[in-house]
Amino acid sequence: MKPKKYSPAHKSNKMAELVCSNSLKSDSSEKAAGILKNEMKKLGSLILEAAYESKVSAGGALAVDREKFSEYITNKIKNNKLIEICNDEVTELPWSTKNQIIVVATGPLTSDSLSKNIEEKVGKRSLAFYDSISPIILYESIDKDQSFRASRYEDGPGDYINCPMNKVEYENFIGELIKSEKINFHDFEKVQYFEGCLPIEVMASRGIDTLRFGPMKPVGLIDPKTNKRPYAVIQLRKENQTESMWNIVGFQTKMKIQEQKRVFSMIPALKNAEFLRFGSIHKNTYLSSPDILNKFLQFRKNKNIFFAGQITGVEGYTESAAMGIIAGINASRLHAGMNLIDFPKNTALGTLLNYISINDKTNFQPMNINLGLFNIEKPKKNIHKIIEDSKSEISKIINLI
Secondary structure (H helix, E strand, O other), rough: OOOOOOOOOOOOOOOOOOOOOEEEEEOOOOOOOOOHHHHHHHHHOOHHHHHHHHHEEOOOOEOHHHHHHHHHHHHHHHHOOOOOOOOOOOOOOOOOOOOOEEEEOOOOOOHHHHHHHHHHHHHOOEEEEEEEEEOOHHHHHOOHOOEEOOOOOOOOOOEEEEEEOHHHHHHHHHHHHHOOOOOOOOOOOOOOHHHHHHHHHHHHHOOOOHHHHOOOOOOOOEOOOOOOOOOEEEEEOOOOOOOOOOEEEEOOOOHHHHHHHHHHHHHHHHHHOOOEEEEEEEEEOOOOOHEEEEEEEEEEEEEEEEHHHHOOOOOHHHHHHHHHHHHHHHHHHOOOOOOOOOOOOOOOOHHHHHHHHOOOOOOOOOOOOOHHHHHOOOOOOOOOHHHHHHHHHHHHHHHHO
């Protein structure tokens, strides 16, 4: 519906706008996220094609320049003669489809009107949670004397800017995080955070050392000024290829803007920081998919309707794009009168499908791709078998399609 109408979190008139992190997580072939990426690349993922074209260095992670990423995908779609773009808002779905095949990929910020229409038709309440956006800092405003470049466990300058803290600075910082003024929710809004994207102040409230074992962990980092490991570290990651913008890694927040300036300025390296974007919070919605979708991502009550993306109950950019690939492949095969593809459980794609279509229906929560989803004992120890099985099964699927 952009640019005619925007969600509370979206600002750009381009497609594929990244409103949370600019990282698509690990690019290592021995990590679950990397295995998923390799499967998607073999299946021709436009999202990953754009990600590698707009890549910024981020250690072992695949991070992107948001503007270039969005622009790449927008141009690809606009220049595809087989795609007709309509920017009008869809407020309800044609649930009585006959010869139509529909893929619903409206994302976690589906408009209120369409959300209500979907909720009425699926017969189950959509669940809701909140995730938050990290602030972005102007590079020139970072105090280079109070920070150092390094990636964890790596020699050389590294891809991250690290902002160290001693014990006193850290404990004062934690205290102010907890005391800070936060955005208040309405009484009718149920706060149900996704554990993988908790606001920094919520983590701080769980214990004095929670952040030192989370986003502020100092392991694998040595401050060249002291030749010692810092007590705690805040990491900054590049937002764009020109390195003018850096986000505070893992610092999603629901603090008010004036409080963000006050509290984050307690970080020695950011005492004079210029904020290009403050952290914010927005509501995400997703389906209780085990009740609603089958293993092909079809609506159980109408097989001509597919759902895709984060609304299906996966969490993360890559995982959401993965559901789009599956829905797209199966929708096209349904249109052609062909058998739908049942992605095996020993693929990353299959494990995600299995989770959202067969998982415990009484307490369904969004999930990232992880080794624990694979149906194998001791997945870390058997990582090479997981990788080989993934390659073999995806090759078979490619031969089918």
